[in-house]
Amino acid sequence: MALAWxxxxxxxxxxxxxxxxxxxxxxxxxxxxxAVLSLAAGIAAGRLAQTWQAxxxxxxxxxxxxxxxxxxxxxxxxVEVLRTTPGIALVxxxxxxxxxxxxxxxxxxxxxxxxxxxxxxxEVELDGAGPDIPALQARLDASAxxxxxxxxxxxxxxxxxxxxxxxxxxxxxTGLVVLAAAGMIGLAAQATLAGNAEVVRVVxxxxxxxxxxxxxxxxxxxxxxxxxxxxxxxxxxxxLALLPETxxxxxxxxxxxxxPGATLALVAAVPLGTMAVAILASWLAIRAELRRMP
Amino acid sequence: MPSVLAVLTxxxxxxxxxxxxxxxxxxxxxxxxxPAGSFHFLTGPSGAGKTTLLKMLYLEHLPQDGRLSLLGLxxxxxxxxxxxxxxxxxxxxxxxxRLLDHLSVAENIAxxxxxxxxxxxxxxxxxxxxxxxVGLTHRMDALPPQISAxxxxxxxxxxxxxxxxxxxxxxxxxxxxxxxxxxxxxRLLIELNRLGKTVVVATHDMRLIRAAxxxxxxxxxxxxxxxxxxxxxxx
Numbered sequence: 001m002a003l004a005w006x007x008x009x010x011x012x013x014x015x016x017x018x019x020x021x022x023x024x025x026x027x028x029x030x031x032x033x034x035a036v037l038s039l040a041a042g043i044a045a046g047r048l049a050q051t052w053q054a055x056x057x058x059x060x061x062x063x064x065x066x067x068x069x070x071x072x073x074x075x076x077x078x079v080e081v082l083r084t085t086p087g088i089a090l091v092x093x094x095x096x097x098x099x100x101x102x103x104x105x106x107x108x109x110x111x112x113x114x115x116x117x118x119x120x121x122x123e124v125e126l127d128g129a130g131p132d133i134p135a136l137q138a139r140l141d142a143s144a145x146x147x148x149x150x151x152x153x154x155x156x157x158x159x160x161x162x163x164x165x166x167x168x169x170x171x172x173x174t175g176l177v178v179l180a181a182a183g184m185i186g187l188a189a190q191a192t193l194a195g196n197a198e199v200v201r202v203v204x205x206x207x208x209x210x211x212x213x214x215x216x217x218x219x220x221x222x223x224x225x226x227x228x229x230x231x232x233x234x235x236x237x238x239x240l241a242l243l244p245e246t247x248x249x250x251x252x253x254x255x256x257x258x259x260p261g262a263t264l265a266l267v268a269a270v271p272l273g274t275m276a277v278a279i280l281a282s283w284l285a286i287r288a289e290l291r292r293m294p
Numbered sequence: 295m296p297s298v299l300a301v302l303t304x305x306x307x308x309x310x311x312x313x314x315x316x317x318x319x320x321x322x323x324x325x326x327x328x329p330a331g332s333f334h335f336l337t338g339p340s341g342a343g344k345t346t347l348l349k350m351l352y353l354e355h356l357p358q359d360g361r362l363s364l365l366g367l368x369x370x371x372x373x374x375x376x377x378x379x380x381x382x383x384x385x386x387x388x389x390x391x392r393l394l395d396h397l398s399v400a401e402n403i404a405x406x407x408x409x410x411x412x413x414x415x416x417x418x419x420x421x422x423x424x425x426x427x428v429g430l431t432h433r434m435d436a437l438p439p440q441i442s443a444x445x446x447x448x449x450x451x452x453x454x455x456x457x458x459x460x461x462x463x464x465x466x467x468x469x470x471x472x473x474x475x476x477x478x479x480x481r482l483l484i485e486l487n488r489l490g491k492t493v494v495v496a497t498h499d500m501r502l503i504r505a506a507x508x509x510x511x512x513x514x515x516x517x518x519x520x521x522x523x524x525x526x527x528x529x
Binding site for chain 1: 352353354374375378379381382386392394395396397405406408409410411453457
């Protein structure tokens with residue numbers, strides 16, 4: 001058709017040119033990259049805090065300090081007390097080999113618990129809310145002096161607090177990335193508008209409403225935000241994949257990567273976020289500029 | 295108080311209108327009535343305020359003092375949306391054309407339809423007729439930088455009338471074209487006037503005004519140092 005140029009939406013009224021267009025895309029890409037990393041750190045910290053809280057809340061330890069010759073009867077009496085205490089599901093006395101395995105990282109393979117003034121450990125799995133600790137400790141003191149119940153709260157609390165703080169820090173970092181990107185994209189939008197001031201003046205004079213001009217600019221900026229954010233998010237996911245494996249520590253929740261499902265969710269969500277930031281920042285900036293124009 | 299009929303037949307009314315830039319008064323207490331369907335030349339030396347007055351008439355500026363009435367409406371009392379609607383009833387031909395360089399001639403002509411939310415494909419025949427009328431059918435796909443000044447001005451005229459405006463304002467429409475093309479552009483503007491459009495042409499080109507003599511019943515508004523010295527004298 002001779003008038004094929006009269007397609008429904010027509011060509012863009014804003015020409016695709018200038019450093020401001022590139023700046024929007026690059027800013028969105030940087031935001032996407034940093035957002036994936038900081039959100040991944042937040043997810044990892046959150047998971048760490050949750051894992052530690054859950055695992056440590058389910059177990060406790062009873063340590064018995066006594067002369068080696070007096071130890072066995074004390075262990076038997078402590079086990080008897082524990083087995084008859086509500087809130088305790090399982091009681092397991094660690095063997096000499098298990099004690100040696102615990103000491104091995106510090107003392108080497110030759111370490112023998114029998115030769116050391118170390119306490120003997122009984123592992124306790126809790127049921128529900130666990131036992132009434134003061135009452136249990138009183139019964140242990142009476143039946144097996146030297147037996148001490150430890151619910152790990154002394155080091156569980158600070159660890160969980162540290163993980164929570166790390167999570168908060170990651171969320172704050174993400175917020176700052178968003179704010180910085182919004183500022184940059186807003187400036188780029190203003191520059192785009194300034195670079196196309198003549199186009200804006202012409203379309204206003206021939207009868208374009210403010211929302212038409214906003215739409216014309218923002219659709220372009222939103223697209224750049226989406227594409228730039230997508231590239232940045234993929235690069236961020238690539239960087240996460242390149243992180244060194246944490247081996248067995250991963251099973252303790254110590255992995256730095258958020259896992260395939262969460263990474264995929266980040267790669268899908270972050271570009272939408274960068275697009276939303278681009279839309280909001282450019283809308284505010286361009287609207288303010290248009291209101292200043294005659 | 296003017297009668298309703300008088301309001302409807304007066305396209306532009308200036309009542310002691312003043313405007314200045316940076317404290318310097320460019321237009322001082324202008325008063326004039328321009329009837330609907332008339333053809334006016336706005337003349338005067340460079341710097342007399344012709345472009346400033348036209349900018350006021352196409353609503354790039356509002357009067358700083360006095361009262362302006364356009365198509366029976368006072369722009370000072372209108373919101374942004376109403377101003378936009380009013381602009382759609384005014385076709386403007388700029389001295390420097392102001393075509394968008396990244397759009398083809400046909401796309402530039404159809405632009406007022408697009409910004410008004412109309413579907414250009416529904417008006418393909420109008421665009422085609424206008425391209426034919428201004429003699430640019432063969433240049434419809436060219437970009438503005440690829441065409442001559444005369445062709446650009448004719449494209450600008452076609453763009454100004456695509457929305458069937460009531461009022462056509464032309465600012466030095468022959469300022470950048472040779473005399474032959476100037477005459478051709480003048481004929482287009484006269485044709486529009488014969489179709490019932492009110493036409494105001496700002497020009498300091500006396501040759502153009504002489505060329506219009508006999509072809510159109512035009513009047514002259516002469517601006518000198520911000521004052522309308524010769525309000526509506528006949529050609």
